[in-house]
Amino acid sequence: MGVSSRNHTTKACIPRSIFPYISILALFSLAVVVLFKVDDFIFRTKTVVGHNLEPTPWHLFPPKDVNEGPRYARASKIIQCSYLTCLRRSSYAVEQGPSRSSSPTSTCPSFFHWIHHDLEPWSRSRISFSTLMEARQLAAFRVVIVGGRLYVDFYYDCVQSRAMFTIWGFLQLLKRYPGLVPDVDLMFDCMDKPVVNKTEYELGTKGPPPPLFRYCTTSGHLDIPFPDWSFWGWPEVNIRPWVEEFKSIKQGSQDVIWRRKWPRAYWKGNPDVQSPIRTELLNCNDSRKWGAEILRQNWFEEAKGGFEQSKLSKQCNHRYKIYAEGYAWSVSLKYILSCGSLSLIISPQYEDFFSRGLVPKENYWPVSDIDLCRSIKFAVDWGNANPSQAEAIGKRGQIFMESLSMDRVYDYMYHLVSEYSKLQDFKPAPPSSAQEVCEESLLCFADAKLREFLESSTASSSLSLPCTLQPADHDLIESWIQKKRKIIGDVRMMEKKRA
Template identity: 50%
Template sequence: MQFILLGSTASGSSRNGGRPGHRTPSSAAPRIPILITCSNETTSEFHTCPSAATTCPSPSASSSSSKQRPAPSTTTCPEYFRFIHSDLSPWRDAGITREAVERARDKATFRLVVVAGRAYVDKYRPAFQTRDVFTLWGILQLLARYPGRVPDLDLMFFCDDTPVVHAAAYPDPSVAPPLFMYCKNDSALGIVFPDWTFWGWPEVNIRPWAPFLEEVERESRRVPWHYREPYAFWKGNPDVGGLRSDLMRCNGSDWNARLVRQDWEDADRNGFKDSNLAKQCTYRYKIYVQGRTWSVSQKYILACGSPMLRIQTSFDDFFSRGLVAGKHYWPIDADGMCPSIKSAVDWGNAHPVQAQRMGEEGSSFARDELSMDYVYDYMLHQLAQYARLLRYRATVPKNATELCLESMACPADGRAGEFMMESREKYVADYEPCSLPPPFTLYYKVGKRVGEVGSKVKRMEEQEWKET
């Protein structure tokens, strides 16, 4: 049975005329560098932020100089940007009051306020490892990259995995507390934001996304797809979710799978010699399975150029909502994952041209649609749309601390400091962000098509088992 990949219209790909990562400046004018000035460690001024006179004004204050900005972008953002409208739709009509934001305090990890282009944070509870640190670092990069473009705002951020604002608890969604988070499913309300690993995950030695993409492209070329091991590969911690425990039962030649338990403590002791994700592209197929909810591993798997076998999940992060079954990945039935994985591998090995094409579509999405340019553009559009809904003027909380590049980067050392330097923006953007597309009109058509692909795969599997 022939498996037909979906056309590009289903993916919302903007590769035609799209902007690749870190575009070349469009004018001959000198680029404006983003400087980080660390004082001598022994002085009392260490870790302090520059004075207001040296920072960029807020959008309203800088409107008189808007004529100096580049011409509006002719590039439309990738299709998954439309979910910005979807995430904010509960508050679209009534807006967001200060009281609504305050109601999210008991769930939030921190509160972020931006006033006149300067960032302030009020931390409520510890985050796991450095999730909050690198999320805030990413927001500071946005402020530096697009100075004067992030409006005044006030938001609550949740740094854990499991969504905590349940739609069933709010028959009127407009009264739900607006909460930023890394993922959600259809039963949750929330505003999905890029996760911290785009700027690095020092505890497990995962590099920032931009240098990782460069490294994985080099490593992928070392072992072309046809020369990779003809099995499905997964390596990770199986103890963080039931689906992962179930997946480990599929290990071995009977199911065409090679599954490896990742012990991060042991990896740390060994200097992470065998856990470089960029060097795990030696198998023809890579398995994605959620952790407690979603997993940050999905983008690294996509980048390999091997078809991603995506075990059915209800959780999505901000970009995975733009992935299309049958084009960017092969759907795997969570209730029968072992035979489903075997069937996918058997089909791919029997149809190498189509299988390789799927792997290339996935890696192209990771490289082009998920470049750091687009990550920052997503953040900018999302925060701007959110700020428009605020029905009050954002003010600095009493217990908030100002954050700036210096206050975060100067005291950072070890791998955290290294990743901050690797992921920092070096120049102010001399081009406009991509143009935000309007809200969805074809969302249900895309969803229906994804369902059709899943049904087709299921029929293929049933037919294969009848013939064996």
């Protein structure tokens, strides 16, 4: 007789009451993972105001404190401004622009010829994508325009608000000429000194030079000069957008007639910018011996006092105003010329996009950096002995700057970008790391003061086409260079005879 056995399988019983807790725990874990990923994503997002960006290594400056406020608030702002603001806006397409006049446009100012000169290094080789990428290591950001939309890939932070106002300038160009600005891909450095050395590429052994846009260049460099940020304003030192600032300076220049202006040379600025010329200029501060009044500008103190003592419109009461380069070129040139005083320009090494149109003894007086104080004294004595001629030169300098309206600035930008785009042998496309930037996204990041400056420099669509750019003329450029050298040489001979 057999005994049957029964296998009992024990099953773990999980109380039903625990399921809600498991679900909550799972959702919480998922939320933590998502938040971690979002947090990591946000704090790797680079922005126009400097989030997650280091200062340019080739020109260091104190990092900005852009991480103010609660972490959640910062993350929300970055998401809103960088990824959501531009979603619903349309591009600056042809249909958005007003109907333009079909009548012939005026010829561009003569200094626009320099556009061809600046792009000549790539006229034969053209610009390949690999050539563009060689400029990547020299750039602070990359600008890509496709179909009337602007995309920016940020590499390094720029000092103060330079990046924001430069990119704002690109946006205003698109707004000024909707549907006309071609697709383009370019690298931009927002710091001062040019870096693409001409001699390294003259022999042709290194291939075409890297195309790099910046605010200035020199005769020994191939960096491509582009209008600087201050045309749309410089909030940190309370300099208004160019249209407003020029008008204010011109009005201020009329407060005192020429013969009653102080018959001395005047300079006010910051000498502590690694500028040998400005350091030497301090030695000329003797109105009796050298006929010059040289003043230090302390921007920190000015900011505390509301910039009352640094208003450019109040600095036009001398017959002569000195321009001295700083760390490199200085934005002060256009404001000095705008006074209508006789501008004394000290042997400039750097050139911006418009300064190459200035002619010595027509728009300014050239001062030598050798025996600087004596050269300034000679200019002052010559002007006081020839007041009508000195006044006329100063007036022509002011007229030159008045002709440099924002219409002409946008025309220069348009033609430079257009001619550059013709040299690219690839189809521009924004990289995955680039962000679309629009007016609204920049304003989203701007504080109250920056916003006020940006909004006051907004462009409107043009009812006419850009001015007509004349064809390249190498001989004309060379004749200008030789003419300028001769005039400066003649002035030096005058100084030697006087000595």
